[in-house]
Amino acid sequence: MGFENFGTVSFTTEAKAADFITYLEQGKVMATRCPKCGVSYFPPKADCPSCLSGEVEWFEIKGKGKLATYTIVNYGPSGFENDAPYILALGEFEGGIQIMARLSKDIASSDIEAGMSLVVVPLKRPEGRISYEFKKG
Amino acid sequence: MADVAIVGAGQTVFSRSCGVSIRELAFDAFQEALEGLDITTSDIDASIICSAPEYDKQRSPAGLISEYLELTPKPSFYVETVCSSSSTGLRVAWSLVKSGLHKVVAVIGFQKMSELSSRDAAERMGRGADIIWESPFGLTMPAGYAMYARAHMDKYGTTEEHLAKVRVKNSHYGATNPKANYRKELSLEDILKSDMITTPLKKFDCCANADGASCVIVARGDVAKGISEKPIWVMGLGAATDTMTMAGRKQLTGLQCAQEAARQAYKMAGVKPQDIDVAEVHDCFTVSEILAYEDLGFAKPGEGAGLIEDKETYADGKIPVNVDGGLLSKGHPIGATGGSQIRTIVRQLRGQATEAQVKGAEIGLVHNIGGIGQYGNVTILRR
Ligand SMILES: CC(C)(COP(=O)(O)OP(=O)(O)OC[C@H]1O[C@@H](n2cnc3c(N)ncnc32)[C@H](O)[C@@H]1OP(=O)(O)O)[C@@H](O)C(=O)NCCC(=O)NCCS
Ligand SMILES: [Zn+2]
Numbered sequence: 001m002g003f004e005n006f007g008t009v010s011f012t013t014e015a016k017a018a019d020f021i022t023y024l025e026q027g028k029v030m031a032t033r034c035p036k037c038g039v040s041y042f043p044p045k046a047d048c049p050s051c052l053s054g055e056v057e058w059f060e061i062k063g064k065g066k067l068a069t070y071t072i073v074n075y076g077p078s079g080f081e082n083d084a085p086y087i088l089a090l091g092e093f094e095g096g097i098q099i100m101a102r103l104s105k106d107i108a109s110s111d112i113e114a115g116m117s118l119v120v121v122p123l124k125r126p127e128g129r130i131s132y133e134f135k136k137g
Numbered sequence: 138m139a140d141v142a143i144v145g146a147g148q149t150v151f152s153r154s155c156g157v158s159i160r161e162l163a164f165d166a167f168q169e170a171l172e173g174l175d176i177t178t179s180d181i182d183a184s185i186i187c188s189a190p191e192y193d194k195q196r197s198p199a200g201l202i203s204e205y206l207e208l209t210p211k212p213s214f215y216v217e218t219v220c221s222s223s224s225t226g227l228r229v230a231w232s233l234v235k236s237g238l239h240k241v242v243a244v245i246g247f248q249k250m251s252e253l254s255s256r257d258a259a260e261r262m263g264r265g266a267d268i269i270w271e272s273p274f275g276l277t278m279p280a281g282y283a284m285y286a287r288a289h290m291d292k293y294g295t296t297e298e299h300l301a302k303v304r305v306k307n308s309h310y311g312a313t314n315p316k317a318n319y320r321k322e323l324s325l326e327d328i329l330k331s332d333m334i335t336t337p338l339k340k341f342d343c344c345a346n347a348d349g350a351s352c353v354i355v356a357r358g359d360v361a362k363g364i365s366e367k368p369i370w371v372m373g374l375g376a377a378t379d380t381m382t383m384a385g386r387k388q389l390t391g392l393q394c395a396q397e398a399a400r401q402a403y404k405m406a407g408v409k410p411q412d413i414d415v416a417e418v419h420d421c422f423t424v425s426e427i428l429a430y431e432d433l434g435f436a437k438p439g440e441g442a443g444l445i446e447d448k449e450t451y452a453d454g455k456i457p458v459n460v461d462g463g464l465l466s467k468g469h470p471i472g473a474t475g476g477s478q479i480r481t482i483v484r485q486l487r488g489q490a491t492e493a494q495v496k497g498a499e500i501g502l503v504h505n506i507g508g509i510g511q512y513g514n515v516t517i518l519r520r
Pocket of ligand 1: 254344
């Protein structure tokens, strides 16, 4: 399985990094790390351009992050109109990992504040689609 | 003296819907660029065609435009960095001339966006992000810049009024630019009450999609003096690329691609921010102009809002910016925009601006950004 059911609209399927989706189905949001040089990657890379190794290992992004910035999108592009309004956000996690995802619908917009504590969790969407989102940490 | 010059610069009117084909659009810009020059089409040694793909159906537009303008059999090829394509084209043209390979090179940028609805165009632009990892969330160009805006407001206290004041200024100058699509002055209130697109950016904080073309003719110094009465010299070129993903960004209150491109351009030109007499910056959104003030060193980090508040970027201010109305007034036909910015600075330095002419302008700067800060080009020109 690849990225065909990822997000609201997916634009491609195959990738070496598609194990990400298998882990996501199992309830885990993962990043990769190069065992040789220790660099970690999110979005996950299946290769390490730092030391040119093709061997990376997966690890789960656990723990709490912080909301760095966000926007409430009212104007959805074609294919996303029915999702709007949705909130895009950047969260900072341990080890210099930054993630872009949507904020969960159960966070009231009046509660949103820079620096608020977040966790990143898988999100099952209708029609077998899957994604990840931020919830309050 | 620098030995690569711009000898001609032209553009079409930027409009919501041009009603002609892309080759005919390109012709109009080409014609204006050659006006008053002592050369003909056959003196052009190569052409660089610049646009972003997928707005119209034509594949490989370089060959098509080259045939229509009778630039064959000279080499022609395509250059793309989305919204900054035509200033990347200038960089390539400079290298071709500087290397001695060619004497005269044409850089032609175009985009016909009216073949798509605004929502379809937003979907195309959304695919100008990482299509595996970020486009599936519904990331758009305005949303990406809105996240920078939010971060800037949170860290430095920049307000929605500050953002709106950028459009007030640019609409003021756009009103006098015959090439601009929007020629109406907008009040602070008009802007603040326009529809929210993606917080905190409202409709009038955004540039509009448009059709248009631009053309810049670049020549070797000795040739330039023979064919043009007022060659404009390329003093500095800077270019940088940041991550495709928002996740990869190290700074959310400024564009690092612009900061790095500016550093290179100032160094190459041997000038400082305070030496710039007039600038064109990539105001695809109001916030982008405030980020540009800081990234270019016109203001310290966090103090960009103060510059617009104090009207220092008006034509009679400390550093006039976008006194042709900017992308916000002209419209933003992706591949044509960089060439249009260059044209404005060329006309300012020649003392030929029909809009607000900055008196005695000697050194000008062009800041042209591709995508949500993926690609940054800064160019410094001198008369
Ligand atoms: C802001 C935006 C979403 C508005 O789209 P929209 O509401 O669908 O607008 P439409 O295209 O349907 O146009 C409706 C009307 O609004 C006007 N309009 C659209 N965008 C405008 C803008 N940014 N400023 C002023 N007027 C605008 C149009 O001229 C049109 O008016 P008319 O009917 O009198 O001709 C759209 O302009 C946009 O996506 N802008 C950003 C483009 C972009 O991201 N470029 C790349 C930047 S890096
Ligand atoms: Zn490695």
